[in-house]
Amino acid sequence: MSTLEYLATLKAGLLGQHGSVGLYSALQRCFVAFGLAAAPTCWLIDAPFGRFGTPKWLSCSGDLGWLVMELVAPLAYLYGLALPISTSGSAIGGLYHSLSAPLRQPSSLLAALRALPRARLILALAFLVHYGNRSVISTLRNPGRARMNLSVPLSAILFNFANGITMGMFVGGGYGSADGATQSALFGEQKANGGFSQHVWARPLFTIGMLVWAAGFLSNIYHDEVLYSLKRRRAQKPNPSPSAPPSERYSIPPRSKGLYRYLSHPAYSSEWLEWTGYFLATLALCPAPFPSHASTLVLGGGGKRLVPLPSTLRPSTTWFLQPPILFVLMEVAIMLPRATRGHAWYEKTFGRKEWTEKGQRWVVVPGVW
Template sequence: MEYLRLIYTDYLFSPDPAVYRAHVQLFHFFPVVCILQSMITTPMGKTSVKSCLNLPGKLSWILMELISPISFFLTFYLNSKDPIATLSALPTSHKILSVLYLIHYVNRALVSPLRAPAYAPAHIIVLTVATYFNYINGYSLSSFFILQQGNVSEVSSWWKLRFSIGVVMWAIGFWGNIWHEDVLYEIRRRAKREHLETAKAKKEEGLGEGIERVIVPDRLVVRAENTGHVYEIPEGGLWSYCWHPHYFMEWVEWTGFLIAAGGLECAPAVNFLVNEIASMTPRAFQGVEFYKRKFGRRLPERKAVVPFLL
């Protein structure tokens, strides 16, 4: 037990500057995983594949996303005789950022998957890599807050402006991510309400191979002949300009968090944003290919993830 305690407090959740720097540097190598990800189809979500190593989508998502806030707060808890006092001693800005962080992960790990009609299975490799990613994310950010106690100047006009801009950006990105995700959820809810999996359909020129058009008024709804899965082109908001606006808005959210946390001074926030972009961009392009396979030549022209740019 003593050995396990030392692992927890002296390495996994240690706020020691040397251990913290080692974890931050390790986080720099995650884009390598993203390069590999761009070479293969990520086995989760729209691009999920059949495998004996698949796990239930919602369960695996909840488990891997909960790791980040657990890691964040365990770092506080295991390194303080009075965790509440440790949190209370944080500068006001770090208290606010801790709350924003918690809000994000309550939504991401619990509210969002429980609201979603369904999640596709995820491969166990995805769960493993994401778990480690979220552990480093939570630990390194928590350690940054602990190590920076008392070193944050909150009195200058520049600090107040930067922090305010960052928090507003975070709020816009957080709301935008939820709103655009709900467009996808509504497509699935509507398919269930209207019984589109069993509705009349017909073959139509220009659609993807093995795809038929479901006969519904005023909408292009298609169905895979072999699985019966129903697909519809998302509309509204930034969906009119790109295929993954929920990704883009999450990047806006974490860019705001980075600005509020001190910009480049907050290495964990920099690492997290860079790795998010690096990991989600290949998935966005894979998602575009997914839509092309379903809608063929009927697919509208949109950017993959950043409106007007990418």
């Protein structure tokens, strides 16, 4: 297949012409391509927000931009949960039929959530809680974000859209969108078992994974709050001139606060820990998360089999390309360069002597980086 033919097939998948499974597969490939392009770029270019923000040209409110771009993820996740499993669309692209069902019936979003077995429901709620905090609550807690270049929210919206839909479909596995007969035929035994695998290690692994998720989530909130407190303290002082050096507008996080004793960016490490725990918990699900069993699904309890997909749109079953672990790898690839450059920025801004006395030795992992 030529490059143009591949891109045409990918486009058809994104437009819904191969149903929800084709959309999942196309988004999965775009997500990987985005990561491969963004990871090296982030070592060369600082994302223009926060301390690396740009002038007002082509910029937007930091608070509004953050709120909008982070709200995309939970909405896309709910949409992915509610998508009916299909591999074919209408002649006009499928967007107005099966793929638009959750949009035409918003109540189906919550119905899909309620229909999930216990293990899947816990994972779904964990995702929604994280992004509820990240979008709405953190915007209210943060004393004010610096203006950001429009490229930041626009790229984040695309990232969160792809990640939200694929994560929702992966965890939901078609369960939330199936009718009662299909649920009973495919998931009845697993529903009774809470959605867990029959392996003896499934429930302990799920518990460990969710405890790791909770530890990372709470640590993330705590270390974010340390930075917000520094902002509030500065806000009580006379505002420095816009031309004032950064050392008068920023502060070094105190070593007395949690992991700031060792790390300059513990919130980043905490978020990676959080999603690593989430990934571990997904390994305990049964049936295996979408798309592992998608080819065996019977739609609507009526015996209608899925239409075969083009080979280039068959969902990848390679473990490190599945949404939960891919999300972790993408976050590390994109956030590690920013944390590293932020660490160097602190030393340059406050001087080696003050940074050595007050700053942190490591960036994100004690003794490693």
